[in-house]
Amino acid sequence: MKWSFVIQQKFKAAVLLGGIMALIVGATLISRYNVEGIDESFSSIYKDRLVPATTILYLTENLYRKRLSLENHLYSDAQQSPEHVKAQLRAHDRSIDSLIRLFEKTYLVDEEAKSLHGFKNQISNYAKLENQVLALCVAGSFAEAKQLFSAPGGATFESTILNLNELAAIQSTIGKDLVRASKVNVASFGIISFLQISLAIVTGLVVIVLIRNSQIVQKPRANSKKSQYFNLN
Template sequence: MKWSFIIQQKLKAAVLLTSIMALVVLCSFLSKNAIKHINTSFSSIYQDRLIPAVDMVYLSENLYTKRLSLEKYLLSDTDLTLAQVSQQLQKQDHAIDSLLSDVEKTFLVAEEAKNLHTFKDRVKAYTVLEARILRLSQTGQKAAGSALFNGRGAAMFQESIQCLNALTRIQSTVGRSLMKESQSESSQFNLLSSLQIGVAIVIGLVVLGLIYNSKMVNHEKQPFHLN
């Protein structure tokens, strides 16, 4: 009977320990996935949100620089020549193209991609308008060029800035969403870590119980051997 009891206890302990070990393995797997998701989220926040947000600041700066350069040429008494202002505008255009190329390489949600496409169209149209203003100036129609700059040019410039602002707002919204996702994953990881600690304590108690039961059985056997 005692041997039957011992075998039953060992089987129960084996089943319990096997279940606990399976739980530990599962927790480890889930923790690994949680850490992976956290790393992915933070990487995306940096690569796909923070860096493009900085690029958008530079895009805005280049657009304003173009606007001011052309305004200075058209409305001010300056020694700036047509060739010089054209060169300045081309330099800013190259910088804008490079920044847009960098932004396009990042992960974009559908709304971002749509607004970025619209922004590119606005910038392209504004660049064409600048070329038209310069041609008018080149043919001695600087007043007509100034009127176009202050009229249609001002409206198109504002449209470009509004598109850029919309992109910035989307960047902020998606970034907050990623932060919330990371916080959720972090909470899950903390929960799994606490669970693993609890499982380790249970394993320790089971081992102590087995040692105690083994001592009790050995103690009960001693009178039998003495007889």
């Protein structure tokens, strides 16, 4: 009877320990998933948010440099040749095209792709306007060139900058969402780690109880042998 009791207790303990081990393995897998999610979030923050944000900064710089180059040509006393100004503008255009290609390689949400498409159209329109201004300068029509640069040119330039500001706002919003998701994964990882520690403590207590019960069961056997020897005497 005692051995049947021990076997039953060991079977229950084995089932309990098996369940605890299954929980630990499951918690470990979930923790690994959370860690991977945190890593992906931070990688995305750098690759898909920080890089585009830096790209937007350089795009803005090139746009203002283009605007300033053409403005200096129109209003400065020491005017440069239209060919030289055109070469400067084309250099900035190549830099802008390179930055746009870099931006397009990142992950774009629908709103972001739509805004970028609008920006590319504005860039194309502004480049055409610059060519018209330079053509008027070559023809000697500086008054008309200044008027074109100031009125329609200013509105087109402002719309282009607004597109960039919109892209920057999208980067900020999505970046905040990624940070929020990372915080959720970190909190979940902390809870699961606490659960794993608790399960490890429970496992240790179960092992201690099993050892204690096995010692208690073995002691009466030794006492029963002594009583048998006493009866023989």
